[in-house]
Amino acid sequence: MSYTDVFSSFFSPSSIAFIGASKNLHKWGFNILHHIVKGGYSGALYPVNPNGGTWYGIPVYPSLRDIPGAVDLAIIVVPAEMTPDAMRECAAKKIPAVVIITAGFSEAGAPGKELEKQVVQIAREAKIRIVGPNTMGIFSGYPSRINAIMGATPLKPGRVGVISQSGNLGTSIAHRLNRREIGLSRLISSGNEADLTVEEYLEYLEHDEQTSLICLYIEGVRNGRSFFSIAKRISRTKPILLLKGGTSASGAHAAMSHTGAIAGDAAIFGAMCAQTGIIQVDSIDEMVDIAGILLSQPEMKGNKIGIITQGGGWGVLATDLCARYGFELEPLTSSLVEKLDAILPPFWSRRNPIDLVAPGRVTVITDTIRLLVEHSNVDAVLLLGLGYMTIRARRWMQSTVINIDDVREHAEHMISEEMKLMKLIVDQVRGLSTPVIPVIDQVAFDEIMDNNPVKFLDSSGIMAYSSPEYAIRALSRAAWYYERQRARQ
Amino acid sequence: MSYTDVFSSFFSPSSIAFIGASKNLHKWGFNILHHIVKGGYSGALYPVNPNGGTWYGIPVYPSLRDIPGAVDLAIIVVPAEMTPDAMRECAAKKIPAVVIITAGFSEAGAPGKELEKQVVQIAREAKIRIVGPNTMGIFSGYPSRINAIMGATPLKPGRVGVISQSGNLGTSIAHRLNRREIGLSRLISSGNEADLTVEEYLEYLEHDEQTSLICLYIEGVRNGRSFFSIAKRISRTKPILLLKGGTSASGAHAAMSHTGAIAGDAAIFGAMCAQTGIIQVDSIDEMVDIAGILLSQPEMKGNKIGIITQGGGWGVLATDLCARYGFELEPLTSSLVEKLDAILPPFWSRRNPIDLVAPGRVTVITDTIRLLVEHSNVDAVLLLGLGYMTIRARRWMQSTVINIDDVREHAEHMISEEMKLMKLIVDQVRGLSTPVIPVIDQVAFDEIMDNNPVKFLDSSGIMAYSSPEYAIRALSRAAWYYERQRARQ
Numbered sequence: 001m002s003y004t005d006v007f008s009s010f011f012s013p014s015s016i017a018f019i020g021a022s023k024n025l026h027k028w029g030f031n032i033l034h035h036i037v038k039g040g041y042s043g044a045l046y047p048v049n050p051n052g053g054t055w056y057g058i059p060v061y062p063s064l065r066d067i068p069g070a071v072d073l074a075i076i077v078v079p080a081e082m083t084p085d086a087m088r089e090c091a092a093k094k095i096p097a098v099v100i101i102t103a104g105f106s107e108a109g110a111p112g113k114e115l116e117k118q119v120v121q122i123a124r125e126a127k128i129r130i131v132g133p134n135t136m137g138i139f140s141g142y143p144s145r146i147n148a149i150m151g152a153t154p155l156k157p158g159r160v161g162v163i164s165q166s167g168n169l170g171t172s173i174a175h176r177l178n179r180r181e182i183g184l185s186r187l188i189s190s191g192n193e194a195d196l197t198v199e200e201y202l203e204y205l206e207h208d209e210q211t212s213l214i215c216l217y218i219e220g221v222r223n224g225r226s227f228f229s230i231a232k233r234i235s236r237t238k239p240i241l242l243l244k245g246g247t248s249a250s251g252a253h254a255a256m257s258h259t260g261a262i263a264g265d266a267a268i269f270g271a272m273c274a275q276t277g278i279i280q281v282d283s284i285d286e287m288v289d290i291a292g293i294l295l296s297q298p299e300m301k302g303n304k305i306g307i308i309t310q311g312g313g314w315g316v317l318a319t320d321l322c323a324r325y326g327f328e329l330e331p332l333t334s335s336l337v338e339k340l341d342a343i344l345p346p347f348w349s350r351r352n353p354i355d356l357v358a359p360g361r362v363t364v365i366t367d368t369i370r371l372l373v374e375h376s377n378v379d380a381v382l383l384l385g386l387g388y389m390t391i392r393a394r395r396w397m398q399s400t401v402i403n404i405d406d407v408r409e410h411a412e413h414m415i416s417e418e419m420k421l422m423k424l425i426v427d428q429v430r431g432l433s434t435p436v437i438p439v440i441d442q443v444a445f446d447e448i449m450d451n452n453p454v455k456f457l458d459s460s461g462i463m464a465y466s467s468p469e470y471a472i473r474a475l476s477r478a479a480w481y482y483e484r485q486r487a488r489q
Numbered sequence: 490m491s492y493t494d495v496f497s498s499f500f501s502p503s504s505i506a507f508i509g510a511s512k513n514l515h516k517w518g519f520n521i522l523h524h525i526v527k528g529g530y531s532g533a534l535y536p537v538n539p540n541g542g543t544w545y546g547i548p549v550y551p552s553l554r555d556i557p558g559a560v561d562l563a564i565i566v567v568p569a570e571m572t573p574d575a576m577r578e579c580a581a582k583k584i585p586a587v588v589i590i591t592a593g594f595s596e597a598g599a600p601g602k603e604l605e606k607q608v609v610q611i612a613r614e615a616k617i618r619i620v621g622p623n624t625m626g627i628f629s630g631y632p633s634r635i636n637a638i639m640g641a642t643p644l645k646p647g648r649v650g651v652i653s654q655s656g657n658l659g660t661s662i663a664h665r666l667n668r669r670e671i672g673l674s675r676l677i678s679s680g681n682e683a684d685l686t687v688e689e690y691l692e693y694l695e696h697d698e699q700t701s702l703i704c705l706y707i708e709g710v711r712n713g714r715s716f717f718s719i720a721k722r723i724s725r726t727k728p729i730l731l732l733k734g735g736t737s738a739s740g741a742h743a744a745m746s747h748t749g750a751i752a753g754d755a756a757i758f759g760a761m762c763a764q765t766g767i768i769q770v771d772s773i774d775e776m777v778d779i780a781g782i783l784l785s786q787p788e789m790k791g792n793k794i795g796i797i798t799q800g801g802g803w804g805v806l807a808t809d810l811c812a813r814y815g816f817e818l819e820p821l822t823s824s825l826v827e828k829l830d831a832i833l834p835p836f837w838s839r840r841n842p843i844d845l846v847a848p849g850r851v852t853v854i855t856d857t858i859r860l861l862v863e864h865s866n867v868d869a870v871l872l873l874g875l876g877y878m879t880i881r882a883r884r885w886m887q888s889t890v891i892n893i894d895d896v897r898e899h900a901e902h903m904i905s906e907e908m909k910l911m912k913l914i915v916d917q918v919r920g921l922s923t924p925v926i927p928v929i930d931q932v933a934f935d936e937i938m939d940n941n942p943v944k945f946l947d948s949s950g951i952m953a954y955s956s957p958e959y960a961i962r963a964l965s966r967a968a969w970y971y972e973r974q975r976a977r978q
Binding site for chain 1: 512514520523526527545592593596597598641642643653654655656657658661664665668706708732734735736737738739740742743744746747771772773774799800801802803804805806808809811812813818836838840842844874877880881884885888889890891892895896899900930931932935937956958
């Protein structure tokens with residue numbers, strides 16, 4: 001079976017056998033099956049359990065042999081000691097792809113190691129490929145939703161492929177992407193990598209048309225040379241964001257106990273990432289922040305920043321952060337100052353950061369962006385201090401002090417003005433070749449409301465940041481990536 | 490008037506005159522007055538506007554002269570050019586304390602500077618003390634709630650005093666504290682500091698019994714020597730968390746344009762902070778993270794960490810972070826391993842990090858904490874990978890696939906078990922002399938639900954962290970502070 005065919009058995013199977021189906025809520029055999037069904041898998045699904053019967057209306061087969069048609073993918077959740085037998089049945093049924101969720105293999109001492117060897121042996125002989133064992137499962141966004149994963153978050157389909165050597169971190173990365181409306185093409189919790197390895201998953205995502213950005217959590221790789229050579233090739237076309245676990249001596253020791261990975265020298269690994277164009281990150285939050293810029297913003301072509309702010313303090317902090325991350329604040333030419341004088345209130349700062357003071361109509365903000373981009377050499381614009389208008393309007397509407405009828409019209413106007421501004425920003429980002437990064441204060445992130453500017457931007461595919469440090473840190477890594485891409489050409 | 494009396498006029502006035510009351514929602518004269526009334530100020534409130542009438546049922550006085558009784562505090566929002574006259578009326582009315590919200594003074598060029606001089610002159614002659622001008626206002630939590638602030642977030646009373654040279658950052662700090670259920674004693678947006686300065690506010694908070702921790706956003710201080718000598722004295726009894734704006738050359742320039750502050754040399758400022766025991770932070774999120782530990786956890790007395798995790802990946806990342814922040818992972822003695830063997834599942838990690846695998850009953854977790862604290866030398870415990878039980882139970886209850894009646898009992902049990910665990914953790918933190926820092930995955934932070942473990946911990950005064958990096962970074966700064974305190978004694 002060809003390489004592509006194997007992975008299509010995993011990620012677009014026509015039929016799935018779920019070996020170890022259960023109605024016991026304590027069991028993974030309940031939860032993962034539940035997630036697959038709830039997730040809306042549209043192919044044929046065959047739960048398997050010796051007791052037969054039905055699983056909430058779905059017929060349960062006593063064994064694989066009893067399943068009438070062909071099976072593309074088997075998911076195994078039975079105990080470790082029963083897994084070799086299940087694998088033999090998969091071989092007999094000629095199933096090409098198996099996800100072994102079950103733990104208790106090489107990560108669990110000598111008897112588990114022996115069991116894993118046995119399972120791999122059966123697979124090799126029958127030409128079965130394995131994800132796992134000891135994995136939280138897989139997710140596929142296209143063509144059919146396969147939510148065969150233990151994580152409790154419902155996942156959205158999208159353009160990010162995630163490979164993780166920790167199930168928890170994989171699902172946490174997925175959740176953090178999803179909460180910002182960034183969907184996933186694939187999620188692979190690679191587990192013990194007894195057969196398929198992170199290198200092979202990478203090569204699959206390289207050719208996967210649904211994937212345009214790759215997120216990795218790695219504790220160690222079997223073959224560093226091959227890993228970096230694949231990553232180097234991929235990163236020309238698809239950015240790779242990587243979080244490395246086990247960068248400290250004690251962390252490497254912990255990783256050994258977790259996945260058995262040999263973590264290797266962190267400094268060498270870091271240098272190799274930089275050389276091969278991998279964007280190495282310090283946390284999964286940073287990973288999502290960078291993904292937001294790479295997925296939604298045009299290329300940043302240099303290191304000159306323009307800051308537009310409502311609020312002097314935000315401008316000062318952002319300026320410090322730009323210096324820390326190697327960006328330069330582009331001075332405003334006198335002709336640009338003149339142009340801005342014509343639209344801004346009298347006390348505006350007349351320098352970069354452009355402190356708008358109280359700009360009046362919201363179009364002043366996007367006009368300022370336009371003038372800045374057209375009449376200066378800025379390579380990116382930071383837009384700070386947004387997101388208070390709807391909140392303020394809601395405070396009026398929720399007031400028990402004032403007469404709501406007196407304020408309703410004005411409140412609705414404020415809300416529609418802020419929404420108008422957000423739409424203008426989205427249009428501007430889509431129309432410009434310069435990134436414009438919106439920073440919206442935490443208060444708007446926290447408020448559950450209609451017309452939330454953060455939700456609007458997120459669902460329009462333009463990620464907003466809750467504080468300038470996250471925006472600037474992420475922008476600096478995106479800028480590094482683009483600079484490398486240009487140098488390669 | 491004594492020092493204490495002046496500040497009690499600002500923060501516990503029996504009566505407030507609000508000069509510039511308005512029904513125009515565009516105006517600060519509407520919004521701040523609205524916030525004061527909505528905030529529940531219980532003293533006498535006198536809105537002032539030449540047109541008289543009423544403001545949503547409250548009589549409006551045409552001028553200060555028309556107010557019958559004495560006035561402790563005046564809040565001025567009239568335009569800059571009308572402020573000297575308003576100040577003269579305050580002098581005639583013998584008002585000891587004035588907050589000048591109005592902008593357009595020294596921050597706005599030569600004519601504004603002249604106006605500010607004039608205002609200060611009037612104040613000096615009449616022995617009036619001024620907060621501002623160009624401030625977002627003040628908040629007081631006790632004894633009466635005074636929410637005389639432009640920020641849209643309703644503020645909660647508590648133990649943190651905030652002084653900010655940026656109104657936006659002051660209100661953003663306040664919001665970030667409040668969302669984690671940390672309340673404020675006072676919030677002072679210091680504005681141009683034409684009269685009262687950050688040094689004087691600090692001295693006030695030093696003696697303010699309502700304040701037990703101080704958060705500062707500073708762009709520059711008039712008298713560095715005096716500032717650091719006050720801060721050194723205060724930090725013996727109340728931790729000071731400080732974010733410095735203008736640490737870069739360009740940021741200092743921006744600060745000059747924002748508040749006119751001479752930012753000074755960042756390296757010297759940083760060294761002075763370290764010497765005087767000020768905890769300097771890089772962001773307002775970090776400030777809140779550290780406040781959470783200082784307010785809710787016992788003193789960390791050394792640098793040895795114990796990690797308890799549900800999820801190997803979290804343990805690996807936390808171990809790396811401990812190394813980065815100078816913590817040591819305390820090895821487990823064989824006698825402790827033996828004790829843990831008796832309560833943990835067979836495949837637990839048998840080393841620090843203690844990977845619980847699947848611990849079964851929740852008391853196993855707190856028993857593990859207890860054994861670790863009692864039978865090792867750990868100075869703090871990190872508790873990772875919490876917060877999935879309620880989420881999972883909710884997924885069952887929200888399912889359209891399964892029979893809800895079949896799962897209800899079990900789901901309710903899961904939710905009550907997680908709540909039981911949270912209560913046990915709160916009791917344990919209160920009963921132990923070792924910090925135990927809970928880290929709960931982002932998914933629980935995002936889920937709006939009853940029995941949210943994050944909300945429960947927050948409202949019990951034990952702050953939870955959404956990722957180990959925030960917990961460990963904050964713990965490292967708290968540990969530094971405590972180490973300094975011990976060295977001083």
